[in-house]
Amino acid sequence: MRMMMDFNGNNRGYAFVTFSNKQEAKNAIKQLNNYEIRNGRLLGVCASVDNCxxxxxxxxxxxxxxxxxxxxxxxxxxxxxxxxxxxxxxxxxxxxxxxxxxxxxxxxxxxxxxxxx
The missing domain is CATH 3.30.70.330 (RRM (RNA recognition motif) domain)
Structure with missing residues (x-):
């Protein structure tokens, strides 16, 4: 997992996670998208594209x-x-x-x- 931080070391509110295969990534998206992590706070999870x-x-x-x-x-x-x-x-x-x-x-x-x- 790579958590994105600002120059002050504060969490920017998103992270990137690498999975060993596409099926695991799809399962994680299905399970975690809109998951309520705290009262009233939902996770937004989607696939990203490696830009080369x-x-x-x-x-x-x-x-x-x-x-x-x-x-x-x-x-x-x-x-x-x-x-x-x-x-x-x-x-x-x-x-x-x-x-x-x-x-x-x-x-x-x-x-x-x-x-x-």
Missing amino acids: RLFVGGIPKTKKREEILSEMKKVTEGVVDVIVYPSAADKTKNRGFAFVEYESHRAAAMARRRLLP
């Missing part, structure tokens, strides 16, 4: 996909692919952003942590 893709903006429009891929592999680990869209006005340029696909949610989270100031 990051949006990266501020990319020079002259950079090619291969250059972006190479640079992202230098500064972060677990890069699988880079998705770049061409500019509508000039197909030889990109739109100034890319989506970087990572091998796992953990790799994407670690990359996000490294890339953010």
